[in-house]
Amino acid sequence: MDAKILYMNGEYIPAERGFISVRSHGFAYGTGVFEGIRGYWNEEQKQVYLFRLREHYERLHRSCKIMRINLPYTVEQLIEHSVELVKRNEQQQDVYQRPVAYKSDEIIGVRLHGLHDDYLLTSEPMGNYVEIGGLRCGVSSWRRIDDNAIPARAKICGSYVNAAFAKTEAIQNGFDEAIMLNHEGHVSEGSAENIFLFQNGELITPAPSENILLGITRDTIIQLAQKELGINVRERQIDRTELYTADEIFLCGTGAQIAPVIEVDHNPVGNGTTGPIGQKLQDLYFDIVRGRNSKYLDWCTPVYSEVASPTK
Template sequence: MEAQELFMNGEFIPVERGVISVRTHGFAYGTGCFEGIRGYWNEQDQQLYLFRAREHYERLLRSCKTLQISLPYTVEQLLEITVELVRRNNQRQDIYIRPVAYKNDQTIGVRLHGISDSFLITTEPFGDYVATTGLRCCVSSWRRIDDNAIPARAKVCGAYVNSALAKSEALQNGYDEAIMLTHEGHVSEGSAENIFLVLNGELVTPAPTENILLGITRDTVMELARRELGRITRERSIDRTELYNAEEIFLCGTGAQIAPVVEVDHRPVGSGQIGPISKALQDLYFEVVRGKRPEYRARWCTPVYSSVPASAS
Protein backbone atom coordinates (compact mmCIF):
# COMPACT_ATOMS: atom_id res chain seq x y z
CA MET A 1 0.00 0.00 0.00
CA GLU A 2 1.37 3.39 -0.98
CA ALA A 3 1.92 5.79 1.89
CA GLN A 4 -0.78 8.37 2.53
CA GLU A 5 1.10 10.32 5.19
CA LEU A 6 4.62 11.33 6.11
CA PHE A 7 6.16 12.97 9.14
CA MET A 8 7.66 16.41 8.65
CA ASN A 9 8.84 18.98 11.18
CA GLY A 10 6.82 17.69 14.09
CA GLU A 11 3.58 16.61 12.46
CA PHE A 12 2.01 13.88 10.38
CA ILE A 13 0.83 15.34 7.09
CA PRO A 14 -0.57 14.06 3.76
CA VAL A 15 2.22 13.06 1.37
CA GLU A 16 1.24 15.76 -1.13
CA ARG A 17 2.11 18.41 1.45
CA GLY A 18 5.59 17.02 1.95
CA VAL A 19 7.47 19.57 -0.17
CA ILE A 20 10.53 21.78 0.23
CA SER A 21 11.48 25.00 -1.51
CA VAL A 22 13.85 24.86 -4.48
CA ARG A 23 15.97 27.35 -2.50
CA THR A 24 16.48 24.95 0.42
CA HIS A 25 20.12 24.75 1.57
CA GLY A 26 20.08 20.95 1.81
CA PHE A 27 18.81 20.66 -1.76
CA ALA A 28 21.37 23.07 -3.20
CA TYR A 29 24.44 21.86 -1.30
CA GLY A 30 23.65 18.33 -0.12
CA THR A 31 23.83 19.44 3.52
CA GLY A 32 21.75 16.69 5.01
CA CYS A 33 22.00 13.14 6.25
CA PHE A 34 19.65 10.20 6.13
CA GLU A 35 18.99 6.60 7.06
CA GLY A 36 17.36 3.65 5.34
CA ILE A 37 15.39 1.27 7.55
CA ARG A 38 13.64 -1.83 6.27
CA GLY A 39 10.39 -3.21 7.55
CA TYR A 40 9.67 -6.88 6.78
CA TRP A 41 6.18 -8.35 6.65
CA ASN A 42 5.71 -11.71 8.36
CA GLU A 43 2.57 -13.27 6.90
CA GLN A 44 2.27 -15.97 9.57
CA ASP A 45 2.48 -13.48 12.42
CA GLN A 46 0.51 -10.82 10.51
CA GLN A 47 3.20 -8.49 11.76
CA LEU A 48 5.57 -5.93 10.27
CA TYR A 49 9.01 -5.98 11.88
CA LEU A 50 11.34 -2.99 11.62
CA PHE A 51 14.86 -4.36 11.52
CA ARG A 52 17.39 -2.79 13.88
CA ALA A 53 15.60 0.56 13.75
CA ARG A 54 17.20 1.63 17.04
CA GLU A 55 20.72 1.22 15.64
CA HIS A 56 19.75 3.15 12.51
CA TYR A 57 18.51 6.09 14.56
CA GLU A 58 21.60 6.00 16.76
CA ARG A 59 23.69 6.28 13.59
CA LEU A 60 21.47 9.08 12.26
CA LEU A 61 22.15 11.13 15.37
CA ARG A 62 25.89 10.55 14.95
CA SER A 63 25.63 11.74 11.33
CA CYS A 64 23.72 14.80 12.51
CA LYS A 65 26.49 15.61 14.96
CA THR A 66 29.03 15.56 12.13
CA LEU A 67 26.91 18.00 10.08
CA GLN A 68 26.02 20.25 13.04
CA ILE A 69 22.35 19.31 12.74
CA SER A 70 20.34 19.42 15.95
CA LEU A 71 17.21 17.24 16.16
CA PRO A 72 14.68 17.70 18.99
CA TYR A 73 14.13 13.94 19.32
CA THR A 74 15.66 11.08 21.27
CA VAL A 75 16.13 7.64 19.75
CA GLU A 76 13.07 6.43 21.66
CA GLN A 77 10.96 9.28 20.29
CA LEU A 78 12.15 8.60 16.75
CA LEU A 79 11.16 4.95 17.13
CA GLU A 80 7.71 5.92 18.42
CA ILE A 81 7.16 8.39 15.57
CA THR A 82 8.21 5.81 12.99
CA VAL A 83 5.92 3.08 14.32
CA GLU A 84 3.02 5.54 14.43
CA LEU A 85 3.68 6.65 10.84
CA VAL A 86 3.69 3.08 9.53
CA ARG A 87 0.48 2.36 11.44
CA ARG A 88 -1.17 5.43 9.97
CA ASN A 89 -0.23 4.22 6.49
CA ASN A 90 -1.49 0.72 7.36
CA GLN A 91 1.41 -0.84 5.48
CA ARG A 92 1.39 -4.62 5.62
CA GLN A 93 4.15 -5.48 3.18
CA ASP A 94 7.92 -5.05 2.95
CA ILE A 95 8.69 -1.35 3.25
CA TYR A 96 11.58 1.11 3.27
CA ILE A 97 11.67 3.95 5.79
CA ARG A 98 13.69 7.06 4.94
CA PRO A 99 14.40 9.59 7.74
CA VAL A 100 16.17 12.71 6.47
CA ALA A 101 17.67 15.55 8.54
CA TYR A 102 18.73 18.58 6.52
CA LYS A 103 19.66 22.26 6.53
CA ASN A 104 16.50 24.15 5.70
CA ASP A 105 17.33 27.87 5.34
CA GLN A 106 16.68 29.39 1.95
CA THR A 107 20.04 31.05 1.72
CA ILE A 108 23.09 31.20 -0.52
CA GLY A 109 26.35 30.27 1.15
CA VAL A 110 28.22 27.06 1.86
CA ARG A 111 28.52 26.38 5.59
CA LEU A 112 26.98 24.25 8.32
CA HIS A 113 26.65 26.62 11.27
CA GLY A 114 23.93 29.20 11.80
CA ILE A 115 21.39 27.45 9.56
CA SER A 116 18.06 26.02 10.73
CA ASP A 117 17.48 22.27 10.67
CA SER A 118 14.49 20.25 9.48
CA PHE A 119 13.50 16.61 9.65
CA LEU A 120 11.18 14.26 7.82
CA ILE A 121 10.35 10.55 7.55
CA THR A 122 8.81 8.76 4.58
CA THR A 123 7.74 5.13 4.20
CA GLU A 124 7.35 3.28 0.89
CA PRO A 125 6.72 -0.28 -0.32
CA PHE A 126 10.09 -1.80 -1.22
CA GLY A 127 11.43 -4.99 -2.74
CA ASP A 128 14.98 -5.95 -3.71
CA TYR A 129 17.44 -3.10 -4.28
CA VAL A 130 19.88 -5.38 -6.09
CA ALA A 131 19.53 -9.01 -7.14
CA THR A 132 20.18 -11.51 -4.37
CA THR A 133 20.75 -14.40 -6.81
CA GLY A 134 24.23 -13.48 -8.06
CA LEU A 135 25.77 -10.15 -9.05
CA ARG A 136 28.31 -9.36 -11.76
CA CYS A 137 30.56 -6.56 -10.50
CA CYS A 138 33.37 -4.37 -11.73
CA VAL A 139 36.05 -2.45 -9.89
CA SER A 140 35.06 1.17 -10.36
CA SER A 141 37.35 3.84 -11.78
CA TRP A 142 35.80 6.19 -9.19
CA ARG A 143 37.56 6.11 -5.82
CA ARG A 144 35.69 6.04 -2.53
CA ILE A 145 35.38 9.38 -0.70
CA ASP A 146 37.92 9.91 2.06
CA ASP A 147 37.11 10.54 5.72
CA ASN A 148 38.95 13.87 5.51
CA ALA A 149 36.90 14.94 2.48
CA ILE A 150 33.32 13.82 3.23
CA PRO A 151 33.19 11.57 6.30
CA ALA A 152 32.20 8.09 5.15
CA ARG A 153 31.03 7.15 8.65
CA ALA A 154 28.14 9.57 8.24
CA LYS A 155 25.34 9.01 5.73
CA VAL A 156 25.70 12.44 4.14
CA CYS A 157 23.23 13.18 1.35
CA GLY A 158 25.76 14.92 -0.89
CA ALA A 159 28.26 12.06 -0.52
CA TYR A 160 26.02 9.77 -2.55
CA VAL A 161 27.06 11.54 -5.74
CA ASN A 162 30.22 9.45 -5.30
CA SER A 163 28.09 6.30 -5.19
CA ALA A 164 25.93 7.40 -8.12
CA LEU A 165 28.97 7.93 -10.35
CA ALA A 166 30.24 4.43 -9.59
CA LYS A 167 26.83 2.78 -9.94
CA SER A 168 26.03 4.35 -13.30
CA GLU A 169 29.49 3.51 -14.61
CA ALA A 170 28.90 -0.13 -13.68
CA LEU A 171 25.38 -0.37 -15.10
CA GLN A 172 26.24 1.45 -18.32
CA ASN A 173 29.16 -0.90 -18.85
CA GLY A 174 26.95 -3.96 -18.50
CA TYR A 175 27.60 -4.89 -14.84
CA ASP A 176 25.17 -5.10 -11.94
CA GLU A 177 27.19 -3.26 -9.31
CA ALA A 178 30.46 -1.46 -8.62
CA ILE A 179 33.19 -2.21 -6.10
CA MET A 180 35.06 0.91 -5.01
CA LEU A 181 38.67 1.29 -3.91
CA THR A 182 40.23 3.79 -1.53
CA HIS A 183 42.77 6.31 -2.81
CA GLU A 184 45.45 3.92 -1.55
CA GLY A 185 44.03 1.19 -3.79
CA HIS A 186 42.44 -0.98 -1.10
CA VAL A 187 38.96 -2.44 -1.41
CA SER A 188 36.43 -0.22 0.37
CA GLU A 189 32.83 -1.16 -0.42
CA GLY A 190 30.20 -1.35 -3.14
CA SER A 191 28.41 1.73 -4.42
CA ALA A 192 26.08 1.54 -1.41
CA GLU A 193 26.96 -1.75 0.28
CA ASN A 194 29.63 -3.23 2.51
CA ILE A 195 31.61 -6.15 1.13
CA PHE A 196 32.75 -9.51 2.53
CA LEU A 197 35.12 -12.04 1.01
CA VAL A 198 35.92 -15.65 1.84
CA LEU A 199 39.69 -16.12 1.42
CA ASN A 200 41.31 -19.45 2.27
CA GLY A 201 38.17 -20.33 4.20
CA GLU A 202 38.35 -17.15 6.29
CA LEU A 203 35.65 -14.46 6.32
CA VAL A 204 37.27 -11.08 5.63
CA THR A 205 35.91 -7.53 5.34
CA PRO A 206 37.55 -4.09 4.99
CA ALA A 207 38.44 -2.39 8.26
CA PRO A 208 36.57 0.76 9.40
CA THR A 209 39.63 2.82 8.39
CA GLU A 210 39.07 1.93 4.71
CA ASN A 211 36.49 4.73 4.35
CA ILE A 212 33.52 2.42 4.76
CA LEU A 213 30.13 3.24 6.18
CA LEU A 214 29.93 1.28 9.41
CA GLY A 215 26.98 -0.76 8.23
CA ILE A 216 24.30 -2.16 10.48
CA THR A 217 23.85 -5.11 8.15
CA ARG A 218 27.64 -5.55 8.22
CA ASP A 219 27.47 -5.79 12.00
CA THR A 220 24.56 -8.23 11.72
CA VAL A 221 26.52 -10.46 9.34
CA MET A 222 29.52 -10.53 11.64
CA GLU A 223 27.39 -11.54 14.62
CA LEU A 224 25.44 -14.19 12.70
CA ALA A 225 28.67 -15.63 11.27
CA ARG A 226 30.17 -15.86 14.76
CA ARG A 227 27.15 -17.16 16.64
CA GLU A 228 25.55 -19.40 14.04
CA LEU A 229 28.44 -20.51 11.83
CA GLY A 230 31.30 -20.32 14.31
CA ARG A 231 33.27 -18.01 12.02
CA ILE A 232 35.16 -14.94 13.21
CA THR A 233 35.39 -12.12 10.67
CA ARG A 234 38.80 -10.58 10.04
CA GLU A 235 38.74 -6.81 9.48
CA ARG A 236 41.78 -5.79 7.43
CA SER A 237 43.03 -4.07 4.29
CA ILE A 238 42.10 -6.00 1.15
CA ASP A 239 43.96 -5.59 -2.14
CA ARG A 240 42.16 -5.46 -5.48
CA THR A 241 43.59 -8.75 -6.74
CA GLU A 242 42.24 -10.56 -3.69
CA LEU A 243 38.82 -10.03 -5.27
CA TYR A 244 39.96 -12.24 -8.15
CA ASN A 245 41.16 -15.05 -5.88
CA ALA A 246 38.32 -15.11 -3.35
CA GLU A 247 36.31 -18.30 -2.93
CA GLU A 248 33.20 -16.22 -2.22
CA ILE A 249 32.18 -12.57 -2.20
CA PHE A 250 28.95 -10.95 -1.10
CA LEU A 251 27.69 -7.39 -0.66
CA CYS A 252 25.40 -6.41 2.18
CA GLY A 253 23.36 -3.46 3.35
CA THR A 254 19.87 -2.46 4.35
CA GLY A 255 18.93 -2.04 0.69
CA ALA A 256 21.07 -4.83 -0.74
CA GLN A 257 20.36 -7.27 2.12
CA ILE A 258 22.78 -10.18 1.45
CA ALA A 259 23.71 -10.15 -2.24
CA PRO A 260 26.26 -12.77 -3.40
CA VAL A 261 28.74 -11.79 -6.13
CA VAL A 262 29.49 -14.41 -8.79
CA GLU A 263 31.82 -12.41 -11.05
CA VAL A 264 34.29 -9.52 -10.72
CA ASP A 265 35.86 -7.88 -13.79
CA HIS A 266 34.85 -10.86 -15.98
CA ARG A 267 36.50 -13.30 -13.56
CA PRO A 268 34.28 -15.89 -11.86
CA VAL A 269 34.24 -15.78 -8.08
CA GLY A 270 35.06 -19.31 -6.93
CA SER A 271 33.00 -21.68 -9.05
CA GLY A 272 30.93 -18.80 -10.43
CA GLN A 273 27.99 -19.89 -8.27
CA ILE A 274 26.71 -18.70 -4.90
CA GLY A 275 29.04 -20.15 -2.26
CA PRO A 276 27.98 -22.12 0.83
CA ILE A 277 28.93 -19.46 3.39
CA SER A 278 27.13 -16.72 1.44
CA LYS A 279 24.05 -18.92 1.09
CA ALA A 280 24.02 -19.90 4.76
CA LEU A 281 24.28 -16.25 5.87
CA GLN A 282 21.65 -15.16 3.37
CA ASP A 283 19.19 -17.80 4.61
CA LEU A 284 19.85 -16.89 8.22
CA TYR A 285 19.46 -13.19 7.53
CA PHE A 286 16.06 -13.55 5.86
CA GLU A 287 14.80 -15.61 8.80
CA VAL A 288 16.09 -13.09 11.33
CA VAL A 289 14.72 -9.93 9.68
CA ARG A 290 11.21 -11.42 9.42
CA GLY A 291 11.19 -12.23 13.12
CA LYS A 292 11.42 -15.99 12.61
CA ARG A 293 14.33 -16.44 15.01
CA PRO A 294 13.09 -15.75 18.57
CA GLU A 295 16.63 -15.37 19.93
CA TYR A 296 17.12 -12.27 17.76
CA ARG A 297 13.55 -10.96 17.46
CA ALA A 298 13.30 -9.20 20.82
CA ARG A 299 16.65 -7.47 20.34
CA TRP A 300 16.56 -6.53 16.66
CA CYS A 301 12.95 -6.55 15.42
CA THR A 302 10.52 -3.79 16.38
CA PRO A 303 6.89 -4.91 15.85
CA VAL A 304 4.58 -2.28 14.38
CA TYR A 305 1.17 -3.74 15.14
CA SER A 306 0.09 -4.46 18.68
CA SER A 307 -1.22 -8.02 18.45
CA VAL A 308 1.05 -10.93 17.57
CA PRO A 309 -0.25 -14.53 17.49
CA ALA A 310 0.79 -16.70 20.40
CA SER A 311 2.74 -18.93 18.00
CA ALA A 312 5.21 -16.07 17.48
CA SER A 313 6.03 -15.62 21.15
Protein backbone atom coordinates in the same frame (compact mmCIF):
# COMPACT_ATOMS: atom_id res chain seq x y z
CA MET B 1 -0.25 0.35 -1.16
CA ASP B 2 1.47 3.69 -1.69
CA ALA B 3 2.28 5.81 1.35
CA LYS B 4 -0.47 8.26 2.23
CA ILE B 5 1.16 9.88 5.25
CA LEU B 6 4.62 11.14 6.13
CA TYR B 7 6.15 12.78 9.20
CA MET B 8 7.61 16.26 8.80
CA ASN B 9 8.74 18.73 11.46
CA GLY B 10 6.59 17.40 14.25
CA GLU B 11 3.46 16.52 12.26
CA TYR B 12 1.98 13.56 10.41
CA ILE B 13 0.77 15.08 7.16
CA PRO B 14 -0.67 13.88 3.84
CA ALA B 15 2.17 12.75 1.56
CA GLU B 16 1.17 15.26 -1.13
CA ARG B 17 2.02 18.08 1.28
CA GLY B 18 5.55 16.82 1.89
CA PHE B 19 7.60 19.43 0.05
CA ILE B 20 10.81 21.32 0.70
CA SER B 21 11.73 24.59 -0.98
CA VAL B 22 13.81 24.49 -4.16
CA ARG B 23 15.85 27.25 -2.49
CA SER B 24 16.68 25.21 0.62
CA HIS B 25 20.30 24.75 1.64
CA GLY B 26 19.96 20.96 1.82
CA PHE B 27 18.72 20.79 -1.77
CA ALA B 28 21.31 23.19 -3.17
CA TYR B 29 24.38 21.90 -1.31
CA GLY B 30 23.51 18.39 -0.10
CA THR B 31 23.75 19.46 3.56
CA GLY B 32 21.61 16.74 5.03
CA VAL B 33 21.95 13.26 6.49
CA PHE B 34 19.68 10.27 6.20
CA GLU B 35 19.09 6.65 7.12
CA GLY B 36 17.57 3.72 5.27
CA ILE B 37 15.47 1.42 7.46
CA ARG B 38 13.71 -1.73 6.30
CA GLY B 39 10.52 -3.19 7.64
CA TYR B 40 9.61 -6.79 6.79
CA TRP B 41 6.10 -8.19 6.55
CA ASN B 42 5.48 -11.55 8.22
CA GLU B 43 2.34 -12.98 6.64
CA GLU B 44 1.83 -15.72 9.22
CA GLN B 45 1.99 -13.28 12.12
CA LYS B 46 0.35 -10.38 10.24
CA GLN B 47 3.19 -8.21 11.48
CA VAL B 48 5.69 -5.68 10.15
CA TYR B 49 9.09 -5.90 11.83
CA LEU B 50 11.39 -2.87 11.61
CA PHE B 51 14.94 -4.20 11.66
CA ARG B 52 17.53 -2.82 14.10
CA LEU B 53 15.62 0.41 14.40
CA ARG B 54 17.50 1.64 17.44
CA GLU B 55 20.91 1.21 15.80
CA HIS B 56 19.77 3.14 12.73
CA TYR B 57 18.62 6.09 14.79
CA GLU B 58 21.75 6.04 16.92
CA ARG B 59 23.75 6.31 13.70
CA LEU B 60 21.50 9.13 12.49
CA HIS B 61 22.35 11.05 15.66
CA ARG B 62 26.07 10.50 15.01
CA SER B 63 25.69 11.70 11.40
CA CYS B 64 23.88 14.81 12.64
CA LYS B 65 26.69 15.54 15.08
CA ILE B 66 29.26 15.41 12.27
CA MET B 67 27.13 17.71 10.09
CA ARG B 68 26.23 20.12 12.92
CA ILE B 69 22.55 19.34 12.60
CA ASN B 70 20.40 19.78 15.69
CA LEU B 71 18.02 16.82 15.74
CA PRO B 72 15.32 17.68 18.31
CA TYR B 73 14.21 14.08 18.92
CA THR B 74 15.63 11.34 21.11
CA VAL B 75 16.24 7.86 19.72
CA GLU B 76 13.13 6.68 21.58
CA GLN B 77 11.00 9.38 19.97
CA LEU B 78 12.35 8.54 16.52
CA ILE B 79 11.49 4.88 17.07
CA GLU B 80 7.94 5.89 18.00
CA HIS B 81 7.64 7.96 14.81
CA SER B 82 8.72 5.01 12.67
CA VAL B 83 6.23 2.62 14.24
CA GLU B 84 3.39 5.12 14.10
CA LEU B 85 4.03 6.00 10.46
CA VAL B 86 3.64 2.38 9.34
CA LYS B 87 0.39 2.19 11.27
CA ARG B 88 -0.99 5.39 9.78
CA ASN B 89 -0.15 4.17 6.29
CA GLU B 90 -1.80 0.82 7.11
CA GLN B 91 1.17 -0.92 5.53
CA GLN B 92 1.10 -4.71 5.47
CA GLN B 93 4.06 -5.35 3.20
CA ASP B 94 7.83 -4.87 3.10
CA VAL B 95 8.62 -1.18 3.59
CA TYR B 96 11.59 1.15 3.39
CA GLN B 97 11.79 4.13 5.71
CA ARG B 98 13.96 7.16 5.01
CA PRO B 99 14.51 9.65 7.86
CA VAL B 100 16.24 12.82 6.64
CA ALA B 101 17.62 15.70 8.73
CA TYR B 102 18.71 18.67 6.64
CA LYS B 103 19.61 22.38 6.52
CA SER B 104 16.47 24.17 5.42
CA ASP B 105 17.42 27.87 5.24
CA GLU B 106 16.81 29.51 1.85
CA ILE B 107 20.16 31.18 1.48
CA ILE B 108 23.12 31.28 -0.88
CA GLY B 109 26.38 30.40 0.85
CA VAL B 110 28.21 27.22 1.79
CA ARG B 111 28.54 26.55 5.52
CA LEU B 112 27.17 24.31 8.25
CA HIS B 113 26.88 26.69 11.21
CA GLY B 114 24.09 29.11 12.01
CA LEU B 115 21.44 27.40 9.89
CA HIS B 116 17.98 26.05 10.69
CA ASP B 117 17.52 22.27 10.69
CA ASP B 118 14.41 20.32 9.65
CA TYR B 119 13.45 16.66 9.74
CA LEU B 120 11.20 14.33 7.77
CA LEU B 121 10.40 10.62 7.65
CA THR B 122 8.83 8.62 4.83
CA SER B 123 7.70 4.99 4.71
CA GLU B 124 7.32 3.41 1.27
CA PRO B 125 6.70 -0.09 -0.10
CA MET B 126 9.96 -1.63 -1.34
CA GLY B 127 11.23 -4.95 -2.66
CA ASN B 128 14.82 -5.85 -3.51
CA TYR B 129 17.26 -2.98 -4.17
CA VAL B 130 19.70 -5.18 -6.06
CA GLU B 131 19.59 -8.73 -7.38
CA ILE B 132 20.10 -11.09 -4.42
CA GLY B 133 20.63 -14.22 -6.53
CA GLY B 134 24.07 -13.32 -7.91
CA LEU B 135 25.71 -10.02 -8.90
CA ARG B 136 28.24 -9.34 -11.63
CA CYS B 137 30.49 -6.53 -10.42
CA GLY B 138 33.17 -4.31 -11.87
CA VAL B 139 35.91 -2.46 -10.01
CA SER B 140 35.12 1.22 -10.44
CA SER B 141 37.46 3.89 -11.78
CA TRP B 142 35.87 6.23 -9.22
CA ARG B 143 37.59 6.19 -5.83
CA ARG B 144 35.71 6.11 -2.55
CA ILE B 145 35.43 9.45 -0.73
CA ASP B 146 37.99 10.02 2.02
CA ASP B 147 37.22 10.82 5.66
CA ASN B 148 39.13 14.09 5.33
CA ALA B 149 37.04 15.09 2.31
CA ILE B 150 33.50 13.91 3.12
CA PRO B 151 33.31 11.59 6.16
CA ALA B 152 32.17 8.18 4.91
CA ARG B 153 31.07 7.11 8.39
CA ALA B 154 28.15 9.56 8.14
CA LYS B 155 25.28 9.09 5.69
CA ILE B 156 25.58 12.57 4.17
CA CYS B 157 23.13 13.31 1.35
CA GLY B 158 25.63 15.05 -0.92
CA SER B 159 28.23 12.29 -0.57
CA TYR B 160 26.06 9.85 -2.51
CA VAL B 161 27.06 11.57 -5.74
CA ASN B 162 30.25 9.52 -5.32
CA ALA B 163 28.17 6.33 -5.27
CA ALA B 164 26.07 7.50 -8.21
CA PHE B 165 29.16 7.95 -10.42
CA ALA B 166 30.30 4.42 -9.61
CA LYS B 167 26.87 2.82 -10.02
CA THR B 168 26.18 4.42 -13.40
CA GLU B 169 29.64 3.53 -14.68
CA ALA B 170 29.10 -0.10 -13.63
CA ILE B 171 25.67 -0.39 -15.27
CA GLN B 172 26.82 1.27 -18.49
CA ASN B 173 29.80 -1.10 -18.61
CA GLY B 174 27.47 -4.09 -18.42
CA PHE B 175 27.81 -4.92 -14.71
CA ASP B 176 25.13 -5.05 -12.00
CA GLU B 177 27.11 -3.20 -9.35
CA ALA B 178 30.40 -1.43 -8.64
CA ILE B 179 33.18 -2.25 -6.20
CA MET B 180 35.06 0.86 -5.11
CA LEU B 181 38.67 1.24 -4.02
CA ASN B 182 39.97 3.91 -1.67
CA HIS B 183 42.71 6.37 -2.60
CA GLU B 184 45.40 3.89 -1.56
CA GLY B 185 43.98 1.31 -3.95
CA HIS B 186 42.50 -0.99 -1.30
CA VAL B 187 38.97 -2.39 -1.49
CA SER B 188 36.48 -0.14 0.28
CA GLU B 189 32.88 -1.10 -0.50
CA GLY B 190 30.24 -1.29 -3.22
CA SER B 191 28.47 1.78 -4.52
CA ALA B 192 26.19 1.69 -1.48
CA GLU B 193 27.00 -1.62 0.23
CA ASN B 194 29.65 -3.11 2.48
CA ILE B 195 31.64 -6.07 1.17
CA PHE B 196 32.78 -9.42 2.57
CA LEU B 197 35.15 -12.00 1.11
CA PHE B 198 35.33 -15.63 2.23
CA GLN B 199 38.86 -16.90 1.84
CA ASN B 200 40.99 -19.55 3.60
CA GLY B 201 38.12 -20.49 5.90
CA GLU B 202 37.44 -17.00 7.27
CA LEU B 203 35.44 -13.92 6.39
CA ILE B 204 37.38 -10.74 5.72
CA THR B 205 35.97 -7.26 5.35
CA PRO B 206 37.55 -3.80 5.02
CA ALA B 207 38.35 -2.11 8.33
CA PRO B 208 36.67 1.17 9.36
CA SER B 209 39.87 2.99 8.34
CA GLU B 210 39.20 2.06 4.67
CA ASN B 211 36.58 4.84 4.33
CA ILE B 212 33.59 2.57 4.69
CA LEU B 213 30.19 3.30 6.11
CA LEU B 214 29.97 1.41 9.38
CA GLY B 215 27.00 -0.63 8.21
CA ILE B 216 24.36 -2.08 10.48
CA THR B 217 23.88 -5.05 8.17
CA ARG B 218 27.68 -5.42 8.19
CA ASP B 219 27.60 -5.66 11.98
CA THR B 220 24.73 -8.14 11.76
CA ILE B 221 26.74 -10.41 9.45
CA ILE B 222 29.83 -10.24 11.67
CA GLN B 223 27.77 -11.36 14.66
CA LEU B 224 25.92 -14.10 12.79
CA ALA B 225 29.06 -15.50 11.18
CA GLN B 226 30.78 -15.76 14.54
CA LYS B 227 27.86 -16.92 16.70
CA GLU B 228 25.86 -19.08 14.30
CA LEU B 229 28.41 -20.39 11.79
CA GLY B 230 31.53 -20.36 13.98
CA ILE B 231 33.50 -18.47 11.32
CA ASN B 232 36.30 -16.09 12.23
CA VAL B 233 35.85 -12.55 10.87
CA ARG B 234 38.83 -10.27 10.23
CA GLU B 235 38.71 -6.55 9.48
CA ARG B 236 41.77 -5.57 7.44
CA GLN B 237 43.07 -4.01 4.24
CA ILE B 238 42.04 -5.96 1.14
CA ASP B 239 43.92 -5.70 -2.14
CA ARG B 240 42.08 -5.58 -5.46
CA THR B 241 43.53 -8.89 -6.65
CA GLU B 242 42.03 -10.68 -3.64
CA LEU B 243 38.67 -10.12 -5.33
CA TYR B 244 39.84 -12.46 -8.10
CA THR B 245 40.97 -15.27 -5.78
CA ALA B 246 38.25 -15.26 -3.09
CA ASP B 247 36.12 -18.37 -2.63
CA GLU B 248 33.04 -16.22 -2.07
CA ILE B 249 32.13 -12.52 -2.11
CA PHE B 250 28.93 -10.82 -1.08
CA LEU B 251 27.70 -7.27 -0.66
CA CYS B 252 25.41 -6.22 2.16
CA GLY B 253 23.39 -3.28 3.37
CA THR B 254 19.90 -2.30 4.43
CA GLY B 255 18.91 -1.80 0.81
CA ALA B 256 20.97 -4.61 -0.70
CA GLN B 257 20.34 -7.03 2.21
CA ILE B 258 22.80 -9.90 1.49
CA ALA B 259 23.68 -10.11 -2.20
CA PRO B 260 26.21 -12.74 -3.36
CA VAL B 261 28.71 -11.71 -6.04
CA ILE B 262 29.35 -14.34 -8.71
CA GLU B 263 31.71 -12.37 -10.96
CA VAL B 264 34.22 -9.51 -10.64
CA ASP B 265 35.68 -7.86 -13.75
CA HIS B 266 34.44 -10.85 -15.80
CA ASN B 267 36.30 -13.26 -13.49
CA PRO B 268 34.08 -15.88 -11.82
CA VAL B 269 34.05 -15.86 -8.02
CA GLY B 270 34.60 -19.43 -6.81
CA ASN B 271 32.68 -21.64 -9.20
CA GLY B 272 30.60 -18.72 -10.47
CA THR B 273 27.53 -19.45 -8.35
CA THR B 274 26.28 -18.43 -4.91
CA GLY B 275 28.56 -20.04 -2.34
CA PRO B 276 27.46 -22.00 0.76
CA ILE B 277 28.54 -19.38 3.31
CA GLY B 278 26.69 -16.55 1.58
CA GLN B 279 23.64 -18.77 1.17
CA LYS B 280 23.60 -19.79 4.84
CA LEU B 281 23.93 -16.17 5.96
CA GLN B 282 21.25 -15.03 3.53
CA ASP B 283 18.80 -17.71 4.74
CA LEU B 284 19.53 -16.90 8.37
CA TYR B 285 19.19 -13.17 7.74
CA PHE B 286 15.78 -13.41 6.08
CA ASP B 287 14.47 -15.60 8.89
CA ILE B 288 15.65 -13.08 11.47
CA VAL B 289 14.37 -9.89 9.82
CA ARG B 290 10.88 -11.38 9.46
CA GLY B 291 10.76 -12.24 13.15
CA ARG B 292 10.97 -16.01 12.66
CA ASN B 293 14.00 -16.56 14.89
CA SER B 294 13.32 -16.03 18.60
CA LYS B 295 17.04 -15.63 19.42
CA TYR B 296 17.17 -12.32 17.58
CA LEU B 297 13.76 -10.82 18.27
CA ASP B 298 15.42 -7.95 20.12
CA TRP B 299 16.63 -6.74 16.69
CA CYS B 300 13.05 -6.61 15.40
CA THR B 301 10.60 -3.87 16.42
CA PRO B 302 7.00 -5.00 15.85
CA VAL B 303 4.56 -2.39 14.55
CA TYR B 304 1.21 -3.97 15.33
CA SER B 305 0.34 -4.95 18.89
CA GLU B 306 -1.23 -8.35 18.19
CA VAL B 307 1.27 -10.89 16.96
CA ALA B 308 1.58 -14.68 17.02
CA SER B 309 4.60 -16.40 18.53
CA PRO B 310 7.69 -16.77 16.31
CA THR B 311 8.13 -20.12 14.60
CA LYS B 312 11.70 -20.72 15.82
